[in-house]
Amino acid sequence: MSVADALAVRPGLALAADDEAADRALLDRLADWCSRYTPWAAADPWPHGFGLWLDVSGCAHLFGGEEALLRHLGGRLRRGGLSARAAVADTPGAAWAWAPGGSGSPCLPPRGQRDALAPLPMAALRLEPATVATLHGLGLRCVGDLYGVPRAGLAARFGRGVAQRLDQALGHETEPISPRRPPPDHGVHAAFAEPIARPEDIAEAVRRLLERLSGQLEADGLGLRRLEVTAFRVDATWRAIAIGTSRPVRAPAHLLRLLAEDLPALDPGFGIEAMRLAALEVAPLPPEQTGLGAGTARSDDFARLLDSLGNRLGFDRIMRLAPQQSHVPERAVVPLPPAAPMPALAWPQRRRPVRLFSRPEPVEAMAPVPDSPPVMFRWRNRTHRVVRADAAERIADEWWRRTAPERDYYVVEDDSGRRFWLFREGLYGADPPPRWYLHGVFP
Amino acid sequence: MSSPAELSRLRARIVALEGVGADAVPGAVALGLPELDAALPWGGLALGCLHEVTVAGSGSGPGSGPADGAATAFSAVLLGRLAAGAGKPALWISRGDMPYAPGLAALGLSPERLVMVQPHRAAQCLWVLEEGLRCRALAGVLAEVRDVDLTAARRLQLAARASGVPAVLLNHGPSGGTAVTRWGVESSPSRGDPALGVGRWCWHVELLRCRGRGVDDQGRVAAWEVEWDEQARGLRLAAPAADRAIAPGRLRAAG
Numbered sequence: 001m002s003v004a005d006a007l008a009v010r011p012g013l014a015l016a017a018d019d020e021a022a023d024r025a026l027l028d029r030l031a032d033w034c035s036r037y038t039p040w041a042a043a044d045p046w047p048h049g050f051g052l053w054l055d056v057s058g059c060a061h062l063f064g065g066e067e068a069l070l071r072h073l074g075g076r077l078r079r080g081g082l083s084a085r086a087a088v089a090d091t092p093g094a095a096w097a098w099a100p101g102g103s104g105s106p107c108l109p110p111r112g113q114r115d116a117l118a119p120l121p122m123a124a125l126r127l128e129p130a131t132v133a134t135l136h137g138l139g140l141r142c143v144g145d146l147y148g149v150p151r152a153g154l155a156a157r158f159g160r161g162v163a164q165r166l167d168q169a170l171g172h173e174t175e176p177i178s179p180r181r182p183p184p185d186h187g188v189h190a191a192f193a194e195p196i197a198r199p200e201d202i203a204e205a206v207r208r209l210l211e212r213l214s215g216q217l218e219a220d221g222l223g224l225r226r227l228e229v230t231a232f233r234v235d236a237t238w239r240a241i242a243i244g245t246s247r248p249v250r251a252p253a254h255l256l257r258l259l260a261e262d263l264p265a266l267d268p269g270f271g272i273e274a275m276r277l278a279a280l281e282v283a284p285l286p287p288e289q290t291g292l293g294a295g296t297a298r299s300d301d302f303a304r305l306l307d308s309l310g311n312r313l314g315f316d317r318i319m320r321l322a323p324q325q326s327h328v329p330e331r332a333v334v335p336l337p338p339a340a341p342m343p344a345l346a347w348p349q350r351r352r353p354v355r356l357f358s359r360p361e362p363v364e365a366m367a368p369v370p371d372s373p374p375v376m377f378r379w380r381n382r383t384h385r386v387v388r389a390d391a392a393e394r395i396a397d398e399w400w401r402r403t404a405p406e407r408d409y410y411v412v413e414d415d416s417g418r419r420f421w422l423f424r425e426g427l428y429g430a431d432p433p434p435r436w437y438l439h440g441v442f443p
Numbered sequence: 444m445s446s447p448a449e450l451s452r453l454r455a456r457i458v459a460l461e462g463v464g465a466d467a468v469p470g471a472v473a474l475g476l477p478e479l480d481a482a483l484p485w486g487g488l489a490l491g492c493l494h495e496v497t498v499a500g501s502g503s504g505p506g507s508g509p510a511d512g513a514a515t516a517f518s519a520v521l522l523g524r525l526a527a528g529a530g531k532p533a534l535w536i537s538r539g540d541m542p543y544a545p546g547l548a549a550l551g552l553s554p555e556r557l558v559m560v561q562p563h564r565a566a567q568c569l570w571v572l573e574e575g576l577r578c579r580a581l582a583g584v585l586a587e588v589r590d591v592d593l594t595a596a597r598r599l600q601l602a603a604r605a606s607g608v609p610a611v612l613l614n615h616g617p618s619g620g621t622a623v624t625r626w627g628v629e630s631s632p633s634r635g636d637p638a639l640g641v642g643r644w645c646w647h648v649e650l651l652r653c654r655g656r657g658v659d660d661q662g663r664v665a666a667w668e669v670e671w672d673e674q675a676r677g678l679r680l681a682a683p684a685a686d687r688a689i690a691p692g693r694l695r696a697a698g
Contacts, residue, residue, distance in 0.1 A: 302532060302580035309560060309571060317561045321544035321554045333544045338558050347548040354516045354546035388633065390640040413641045417632040419512065440543060443516030443550065443630075443644040443671060 023050060029237070030082075031180045036191075036232040036274045037069065039183030046126055051099075053092055053177045060088075066107045080236030089113055092177060093169030097124035097143070114170055118144030125165040131158060143169070186222070186279040188212045195234050195271025202231070202272065203256075203263060209277045210252040223248025223285030227255060231266045232274040239266050244315055246306040247339040248285035254300070258307050306338050323347050327395050329356055329409075329439065350393060351411055353421045353440030360437035363422065367436075370428035373410040377422065379438050384414035395423075411442065419443070454655075468492060469607035472528040474521070476678040479648075482665045483624070484655040488521060491607040493600050495622035496521070497614045497651075498629060513630040513646045515542060516550055518613040520671070520678065522585045523552030525609060529582035534575045536560045536568055536586040551676045556582070569595055576602040576610055583609045589616035596621045618651075625652040631668055634682050644671040645681050 007013055027043040031052055034041040040055035056069060063069040066088045077084045087098035087106045094113035097120055098106070108116050117124065120143050122132050140146060146154070146166055154163050167173035188209045196202060206229060217223060225248060230240040241262040249255060266272070310318050319335035323345040326332050332348060365374035373389035389412040396406035407423040414420070419442035426434035471487035473480050480487050488494060496518045498511045519542065526533040535542065535557055544554040562568050568586055575584035576599060591599075591612065600621060603610055612622060627649040633642030650656075650664040658664055668681040 300580075301578050305574060305578040305580070306558070308574060313560070313562055313567060313571070317563070319559050319561075320557065321541065321559060323544070323554075329543075335559070342555050347545045347554075352545035352549065353543055354512050354519065354550065355540060356543035356546075358540055388637045388641045411641050413633060415632075417630040417645065417647075419630060419633075419641060419644070440546075441512035441515075442641075443512050443546070443646070 027052065028180060030077075032230075033232060033236055033238045034073070035179075035181070035183075035230075036189075036238075036276065037063070037073065040177050040179045042177050042180045048128070049096070049126065051096065055177045055179075056088065067105070070106055076234065076236045079234060082236065089116075091169055091171045092175050093126065093165060094171070096126060097169055100124070111171075114147075117169060118142060118147065122146075125162070125169060127162060127165060131162065134158075135162070184278040184280060186213065186216050186220070186282060187277060188216065189274065189276045191274040192272070195268075195273045197268040197271045199264065202266060202268065203260070205275055206259060206263065206277070207252065207256055209275060210255055213277050213279065214250045214252045214255075217250045217279065217282065217285075218287065221284060221286055222279075222282040223250045224255065224279050224281070225283050226279070226281035227259075228278045228280050229259065229266065230276045230278070231268065231272045232276070233269045234271045234273050235269060237269065241265050242280070243311050244281075244307075245303075246310055246315065246318075246337065247303055248283040249303070249307070250285060251300075254304055254307070257304070258311055261308075261311070303339075326398065328397060329395070330358070351390070351442070353442050356421075356440040357438070360423070360439045363436050363438045365422065365424075365436035367424070371408070373412055374422065374436065377412075377436065377438075379420075384416075384418070384420070386412045387415050388413040409439070472525050472609075474524055474678060476669070476680070478667060478680060479650075479669075479678070482650055482656070483653060488525065488609065489623060490525075490609045491603050491605075492623040493596065493603060493610045493612060493621070494521065495612045495614050495618065495625040497618045497625065497627050511629075513644075514613060514628045516546075516644065516671070517626065517628040517646060517648065518585055518611050519547050519550045519552045521611050522557075522583050523547075523550060525583035525611075526552065526556045531580060531582035532556050532558055533582045534558050534560060534571075534584045536562065536571050536575070536584065538562055538565065538568060538587070549673060550671065565589065569599070572610065573599060573602050576608050577606055579606050579608065581608050583611060585611040585613060587613045587615060589614070593621060622652070623654045624650065627651045627663075631681070634670070643673065643681075645669070646671075 003015065024043065027050060031041045031043045034052055034054055038054050038056050038059040042053045044051040044053060056066070060066045060069050063072050070086050070088060074084060074086060085099045087095045087108065089095035089098055089108040090110060090113055094108060094117060097117050098108055122135050122141060122143060125143060140149070146162070151163055164173060168175040190205060190209055192205070196205065224245060226242060226244045228240055228242045230238055232238050241259070243255070243258045243262065245258070306318060315337065318338055320338050320340070320342065321333050322336045322342050324332055324334040325345060329352070336342070361379065363377045363379045365377040367374040371392070373392070374386055376383060376385050389410050392408040392410055394406055394408050396402070397404055405426045407425050409421060409423045412420055412422055420438055421440040421442060422436060422438055424434045424436050426432065428434055468485055468489040468491055470490045471483070471485035472490065473487035483489070496514050498514045522533050522535070533556055537559070538561065541559055541561070547557070548554055560571050562571055568588060569591070572584055572586045575581055591614070599610060618625065629647050631645045631647040633645045635642040646669050647666065648669045649666040651662070652658070653664045656664045670679050670681040672679050
């Protein structure tokens with residue numbers, strides 16, 4: 001029906017543009033929220049479908065059975081302003097077919113899909129609209145009409161599609177649900193009898209969950225590197241915060257301190273009814289021996305400092321500088337995460353500046369004799385007369401990336417005593433003519 | 444009325460009130476140069492205090508801030524002494540270009556012990572500095588700053604006092620805080636024959652301010668010409684500046 005026809009029938013109609021990308025994004029968020037029912041939750045990957053898949057095997061009893069789970073889910077979605085129809089069946093295909101128009105119980109009995117689907121229209125099998133129209137033309141209107149049709153004929157006429165959908169719905173072929181996010185190996189979950197909203201309640205809930213998670217990790221000899229806290233709110237939305245640590249940690253007090261700054265971001269809205277802590281990244285952490293000297297306390301203090309800096313500034317802003325095997329000055333240093341081991345390499349033995357400019361600054365230099373240091377140069381609008389200079393140090397790119405001409409570095413001292421690292425790129429008499437740069441300052 | 448004994452008693456009282464007397468600081472790390480250590484009332488660089496290093500003299504033109512090697516190097520030497528003395532890690536906070544690690548290693552500040560922090564904003568610099576000062580596992584914190592107001596400096600001083608962790612403020616901007624010591628550093632021509640190239644790193648170091656010590660008529664506590672001894676990895680006093688005139692014997696030999 002066109003918009004004009006629809007408005008003629010009902011003048012007060014509210015119109016909204018179709019935005020499939022936004023719909024898909026909403027579905028993804030809903031799928032994440034549904035992970036409070038089961039870790040295996042996903043948005044429908046079929047291009048014509050806008051649905052959610054939940055693999056509730058072994059989860060339904062936590063909510064009082066399948067029907068109770070559906071009531072719970074439907075109620076939450078309605079509260080969030082969404083209308084939905086849902087069904088539970090042995091196979092995803094059967095549940096999809098039963099959900100839109102099934103009469104009676106939304107839960108099909110085990111192995112009941114063959115009888116239940118028989119009277120449903122062909123479109124219930126998740127087929128392309130063109131395929132459905134062709135089947136109608138052949139007189140096949142209900143799913144049950146397909147039961148007696150020979151497979152070979154179906155495959156010859158429609159390819160694998162129709163037979164596969166039928167087999168998936170009836171359970172002759174498996175159709176796994178791949179969750180939107182892989183369920184973490186270590187996680188804890190708590191559902192609250194009453195929705196909570198006060199900051200102190202949230203902090204207490206997180207503290208208790210952290211203790212349980214810490215126990216799980218300790219049993220496996222693991223520590224956390226990344227932790228995610230997800231709060232499921234009553235209006236079918238969720239909020240999550242994540243923290244990282246510089247080295248494996250499982251002490252609840254340490255983690256709680258790192259989380260404390262971000263906990264207000266877990267805006268409870270109308271109330272949080274469930275909460276989950278997931279260890280997104282773990283690393284081995286042997287069991288601790290407590291109570292031996294102050295050494296462990298000190299390194300703990302240091303790790304705590306690095307974690308709190310890293311969570312506030314980003315872990316890429318905290319580093320140690322390690323030597324790297326290269327003669328090129330800018331490649332002789334590599335930043336490492338603070339907890340990483342330092343490579344067993346020595347620092348360069350030649351004189352090196354205390355500050356190296358990330359980008360060498362061009363200078364105008366007067367060097368009357370080729371292959372000798374300049375007698376004068378102009379840098380940042382000041383002229384420096386060179387009084388002393390060391391012999392040149394020639395540094396070339398590694399042969400496998402030889403792109404820039406070699407550089408001759410000079411340590412020079414001007415008449416006021418300031419010391420600089422100048423280099424000449426290129427050789428005299430060559431084309432293009434050599435250029436001078438200032439690359440760093442010495443102590 | 445104002446007898447010397449009375450004056451010194453009053454001075455001692457002020458020092459006690461300021462909380463920077465020899466018995467009020469949690470300790471000190473000797474700089475390894477007796478002349479410098481003797482000028483400081485604690486026999487070295489006091490722990491649990493703020494120390495400020497600025498660019499002295501004419502070197503502090505606009506734009507020369509972080510590009511001044513002497514002040515950076517002297518701060519690195521101070522931090523290196525603190526880290527080596529305590530055997531603990533140190534923090535270097537800088538928003539711009541990082542100092543060059545091989546150069547720091549040559550100045551006795553081992554990069555293995557050093558954690559670099561690069562905050563995005565100036566306000567975060569002070570936050571990181573304060574967090575660092577509250578962490579007893581650190582030997583010291585160095586921050587490159589441009590502007591520290593009195594309130595912030597006071598907060599930092601209290602944090603340092605509580606933990607005993609010292610801070611070195613490498614100040615690229617106008618000086619003016621409540622640091623316990625303030626040093627002015629500028630490059631000085633290296634000693635030795637110019638024909639032999641650039642000699643040892645040489646700095647003109649001025650102790651501009653030190654709690655518990657008065658200043659002389661030039662507005663400083665003391666001043667030295669200091670050299671960095673690369674072999675011994677330590678500070679030493681430089682020989683008096685050489686006379687630039689060529690010695691007669693050399694002149695004859697050359698002629």
